[in-house]
Amino acid sequence: MLLLTRHNAESIIIGDDISIKILKIEGNHVVLGITAPRSISVHREEVYLAIKNENTNSSAVPLNAISSLNEILKKNAK
Amino acid sequence: MARKSQPNNVEVKLRTDRFGEIITRKENIIEFPEGIIGFSTYHQYVIVPHDGSNSLLYWLQSIDEPNLAFPITSPTLFKSDFKLDLSPDDQSKLKINEKTEIQVLTILSIPSGQPQFMTLNLQAPIVMNCNERLAKQIILSGPDYPLQFKVALNALANQA
Numbered sequence: 564m565l566l567l568t569r570h571n572a573e574s575i576i577i578g579d580d581i582s583i584k585i586l587k588i589e590g591n592h593v594v595l596g597i598t599a600p601r602s603i604s605v606h607r608e609e610v611y612l613a614i615k616n617e618n619t620n621s622s623a624v625p626l627n628a629i630s631s632l633n634e635i636l637k638k639n640a641k
Numbered sequence: 642m643a644r645k646s647q648p649n650n651v652e653v654k655l656r657t658d659r660f661g662e663i664i665t666r667k668e669n670i671i672e673f674p675e676g677i678i679g680f681s682t683y684h685q686y687v688i689v690p691h692d693g694s695n696s697l698l699y700w701l702q703s704i705d706e707p708n709l710a711f712p713i714t715s716p717t718l719f720k721s722d723f724k725l726d727l728s729p730d731d732q733s734k735l736k737i738n739e740k741t742e743i744q745v746l747t748i749l750s751i752p753s754g755q756p757q758f759m760t761l762n763l764q765a766p767i768v769m770n771c772n773e774r775l776a777k778q779i780i781l782s783g784p785d786y787p788l789q790f791k792v793a794l795n796a797l798a799n800q801a
Binding site: 613614619620622624633 | 675677680692709750765780789
């Protein structure tokens with residue numbers, strides 16, 4: 564992990580197109596401003612990991628589970 | 642009526658693990674500039690109904706990876722009061738204005754072998770700009786948008 568020290572209002576640039584600026588330091592939290600190209604997503608890490616995990620579980624749902632669910636839904640609709 | 646330009650009508654053949662070879666039109670391809678969260682290298686998908694034209698359940702099938710598909714549905718089918726809260730940043734990324742036709746989809750999950758316990762990911766729904774065929778998995782926060790919304794299957798909100 565690269566360690567850099569920044570003061571308030573200073574920035575970091577990643578590659579040619581991503582920059583992170585420290586906008587506010589207050590107590591034990593920091594407000595960051597992030598600029599990145601449209602194709603790069605930026606998320607709070609714990610949120611990203613939770614959603615990635617859920618997406619991964621969803622991508623592993625087998626076809627027949629959805630077929631079973633489909634049957635249940637059809638029955639309920641009647 | 643606008644003349645459809647030739648390239649979008651072109652038929653595209655896709656290899657998929659779940660459905661074998663499917664044929665769709667280029668205009669049905671949906672572009673995800675950021676990909677799906679955790680799957681950032683895949684940007685192009687098509688929506689495949691699970692069960693013919695009256696299907697309530699669909700799959701978001703990757704064009705580039707035959708094995709990758711997410712089961713999806715419309716959140717309002719299962720939670721009639723689901724309201725989308727689109728941030729200005731997401732609106733801009735999706736090129737959405739008041740005239741844009743949008744569609745909201747949610748990825749569902751099923752605990753192993755128990756379809757009756759399906760959940761919907763309301764925290765990270767997919768918003769699509771239908772005019773541009775552009776989409777993004779957005780992140781919502783707050784108690785109205787749980788990651789695993791438990792669906793009461795016997796209380797199906799309404800039939801599309």
